[in-house]
Amino acid sequence: MQGFASDRLRDEVILVARILLVLLFLIFGWGKITGFSGTVGYMAHSGLPLPWAAAIIAIVIEVFVSIALVIGVYTRPLALVMAIYTLATAFIGHPYWTMSGTAHFEAEINFFKNVSIIGGFLLLYVTGPGRYALRSTL
Template sequence: MRYFSITKFSDAILLITRIMLMLLFVIFGYEKLIGFSGTINYMASTGSPFPTLSAIVAVVLEFFVGIAIILGFYTRPLALIMAVYTLITALIGHNFWTMTGAAHYANEINFYKNVAIMGGLFLLALTGPGKYSLDRK
């Protein structure tokens, strides 16, 4: 049996993948940027060290690095950085193991969504951005 091959569409699929992976980060990074004082307050409420610095890091990584990855600019190293950032945010923001009831359940789901996003980011770091990117050589 002959399998359907999508390799002829791989560059377009990589572009769509970059957009889909980063859309979440860009949207929430933008919200953090325009509501920066609220972002600082949220960082303080999660116990993040140095809430202002944490808020700046969140905005830069989510919004600006998210846009860079969508454009395919330094995709491989930035995808690795975003994977580490996603792990850190999962550990700080979705520590379901300290919770019970509905909060436990909701945070466990979000923790493992972060794990899935990390998988996509690692795969993007491995494959690269494809030809529809600024990294294209």
């Protein structure tokens, strides 16, 4: 519907959405940087090959790709990168189908939260970065 405040504030809402969508990744990515040895230990515990490389990949994606999305650089392709990364972390970090009891319930919640976040990244891919971006052509 034309004339709604959301139409007039479209670009501002997209900017706020970009920030909110990656806030979780920025917070936990920073934690991975400051607790790098613990991050490597978690990656090893999760059964990932080359846990130190997995930790570096996680940091690059969670921190640097998130910053790029906030400032609006290569928004569309990076939104897809984040969607794929979030899907991978859902399967690796929240395998609720292998658990029982409380652990099953908690992992299932987190798995489907990841699925919901993927939906946000796909919307960002479709909408693009809006007007407030360093490079809004992608």
